[in-house]
Amino acid sequence: MPRPRLAYLYSRYPVVSQTFCDSEMLALEGMGFDLEVFSLNPPPDSFRHERLDRLRxxxxxxxxxxxxxxxxxxxxxxxxxxxxxxxxxxxYGKSFKSRTRARNAWHFAPRLRALGVKHVHVHFANRATHSALFLKKLGFTFSFTAHAQDFMVDLGSDDLLREMVREAEFVVAVSDFSRSLLCQTCPGNEAKILRIYNGIELDDFPVAQPAASGSSLRLVSVGRLIEFKGFQHLIPSMTLLKQRGVNAELHIIGEGPARTELEGLITDAGLQQEVKLLGVRSQEQIKRELAEAHAFVLPSIVDSKGASDILPTVITEAMACHLPVVSTTVAGIPEMVRHGETGLLVEPKDEAGMAEALMQLAAQPELRVRMGAAGRKHADMLFALSVTAGALGENFNKVAQSSSQRVEAPIVYVMDDADAEASALHSIANEERLRIIAGGIAGAAAELSPALLNKLEWIPDAVVLESLWLRRTAWRHQIEKLRTALGDALDGEEFYRQARRAVWYAESLPKRGAKVVHAYRSDAVVCVWLVKKLTGLRTTAAIEDAPSLSRAALAKLILDFDLVSVSDEKLCAALPRGVEDTLKLQKPPTHRKLNLGPLKLKVRNTAPVEDRSVMERAWLEKLISLSQKPLHA
Known part of the structure; x- marks a missing residue:
């Protein structure tokens, strides 16, 4: 039986610290679920974990x-x-921005329908889950994963939380601690509130050697540099170790607003050699740090706003590496770390107690080995993705309606900016086999018809483009060679703007079955030409009269296109082969001469209103026919 098609909806994706989301989606794809990911906002930065390349x-x-x-x-x-x-x-009040949440739902609903998605899952009880309430009003079902800080602190309304829980098909709590809080806050919904831990692919992590010889105890901690991670209490513990003659070194991986404060504490304590703030690291770099450590430490506390860690994934990752864990009794951490068996727990902010626990591990290498092995066994039972994603998948199968067939879109129109001229595509906006993707808006969006506005898709924020540009090294090098071969035909700044877009297209279009990529006008030709070079997809172009791209550049580039319509007479004359002017994109003369006896006047022409629907339909049919031919025919 085929799995239902699902969408994951995030307030912001990807986020470097939320690796559990990536693990969950990768596991579901491995189980046969077909996923789409929707993000209400661009990611906070261009950093991207390597394993996201595996996400389909x-x-x-x-x-x-x-x-x-x-x-x-x-x-x-x-x-x-x-x-x-x-x-x-x-x-709930205007501060909850209900109209904005409704706008989110209204905007994404047409795309969800086109993709055959009927059920949406959200991580965190926040603005994305609030938006899902409006999606339900539009005919979708939803579920969500509540962590703790999200509904305890960030959401700001228990009444809104109760509505979210009531309207959801089911709610996942990531720990028994979280589930207990949700059940207390949302009575009568206990049956739909399920405890499913965040899982990870345990075998993806290396096996550390916690008893390995060395002159000092090697400690690793991972987390954002924020108050509730408690690093400000770990540094005094390191001072106590040094005072008691215990050689230890600590690597803290992560970035955040508390960096300056922590740097000051390290300097004041004279721990510059013992404590290093490494900043953000990729998942593979974190694995290497864990593999070289003797123990993992996380000094979590409850901060001044009541926020805290609940079930830190980094503890699971350390357990996967056979490392003993030293942490605190905050929230769900005791569900992860069994005191005296898989690690040691102390009370939050107990700097002396933390130092004593670390001293115990420093003095007993065999204890580190025993605890690390027990931790891995505990993780295998509770946090393996086969267990956690399996439980989540069973619930998706129960509640998600049978999905509509996802409509493949073999034809993709690429436009640099959507403007009033794009209204000519209104007549083909309901064609399911067509995607229209724009880089931005030139002019007023109100000039576009509702059908076309709902059809249009958009190039993402520059931070997304930069992230892919940095990750796709081979494509980047290929583009550099193409730039060199073109010489001075193209402006450098514009070329690299289009190159970043081309990498995004090359990454995204094959996922929807694209076969023909069409440059809507000359300003999209460079981008589409690069897509052809990167993917081998067929490409077409429509060149208007008086094109915005230089005729010299166009004369070089469109020779590689499979089909073109050229309305510029000078460009036609420069081409070595005959081309058709199927789309008739000539600009009418702006003035005409009028002779009145001895007077010679120039009169401004009023461009006739032209119905282009027949020509646009005919052109689209040509592209559909082209898409049905074998690629190398």
């Missing part, structure tokens, strides 16, 4: 704000979502 799901980002605002001016928006917006504004 396409990541969808929202349109520019102007386009989303234009969409919600459609009368159907108020008809379908207006009452719920008003209700939420009255019950």
């Amino acid at each position: 799901a396409e990541i969808h980002y929202p349109a520019p704000e102007e386009a989303r605002n234009a969409q919600v001016k459609q009368p159907e928006f108020e008809t379908q979502l207006g009452a719920l917006i008003k209700d939420h504004d009255q019950r």
Whole structure:
């Protein structure tokens, strides 16, 4: 029986510290689930873990704000979502931005339908889950994973949490601690609140040697440099170790607003040689640090706002490496670390107690080995992805409706910016086999028809493009060679802007079955040409009269295209082969001469309103026919 198609909805994706989300989705794909990922916002930076290259799901980002605002001016928006917006504004207040959450749902709903998705899963009880309440109003079902800080501190409304839980098909709590809190806050929903731990692929992690010889005890900690991670209490513990003659070195991996404070504590204590702040590291780099460690330490506390770690994935990763863990009794950590068996626990902020625990491990290498082995066995029982993702998948199978068939989109129109001229595509906007992707908006989004606004997809934020550009080294080198071969035909700054877009297209388009990529006008030709070089997909182009790209450049590039329509007479004359002018994109003359006796006047022409629907349909049919031919025919 085929698995239901699912979408994961995030407030922001990817986030470097939320590796459990990546692990979960990779495991579900391995089980046969077909996933899509939707993110309400771009990622916070361009850092990207290597293993995301294994994710088959396409990541969808929202349109520019102007386009989303234009969409919600459609009368159907108020008809379908207006009452719920008003209700939420009255019950929760304007600060919860119900209209924005509704706009999120309205914007993504057409794409979810086109992708055959009927069920959405969200991580964290936050603005994305609030948006999912509006998706439900539009005919989708949803579930969500609540962690603890999200609903305990960040959400800011127990009433909204209760509505989320009531309307969800099921709710995942990541620990018994979290489940207990949810059940207390949302009575009557106990049956749908399930404890499923965040799992990881344990065998992806190396086996450390916690008893390996060395002049000092090697400690590793991983986490954002924020208050509730407790690093400000770990540094005094390191001072106590040094005072008592215990040689120890500590590597802290992570970045955050507390860096300056921690650097000051390290300097004041004279621990510059013993404690190193390594900053952000990739997952593979973290694995190497763990493999070389004797023990893992995480001094979690409850911060001044009541936030804390709940079930830190980094502890599971350390256990996967056979490392003993020293941590605190905060929240769900005692569910992970069995005191005296898999590691040692102390009370939060107990700097002397933390130092004593570390001294115990420093003095007993055999204890480190025994605890590390017990920790791995404990992780195999509770945190293996085969266990956690398996339980989650069973619940998806129970509640998700049978999915619609995902419609492949063999034809992709690429436009540099959507403008009023793009309205000519209104007549083909409902064609399921067509995707139209724009880099931005030139002019007013209101000039575009509702059907076209709902059809349009958009190039993501520059931080997403930069992330892929940095990761795809081979493509980057190939593009550099192409740039060199073109010489001075193209402006460098514009070339590299288009190159970053081309890498994103090359990454994304094959996931939806693209076969023909069409440059809508000359300003998209460089990008589409690069996509052809990177992927081998067929490419076509429509060149308008007086093109925005130089004729010299176009004359070189479009020779590699499979089909072109050229409306510029000078460019046609420069081409070595005859080309058709199928789309008739000539610009009418702006003035005409008028002779009135001795007077010679120039009169501005009014361009006739032209119905291009027949030509655009005919052109699309040509592209569909081209897509059905064998690639090397």
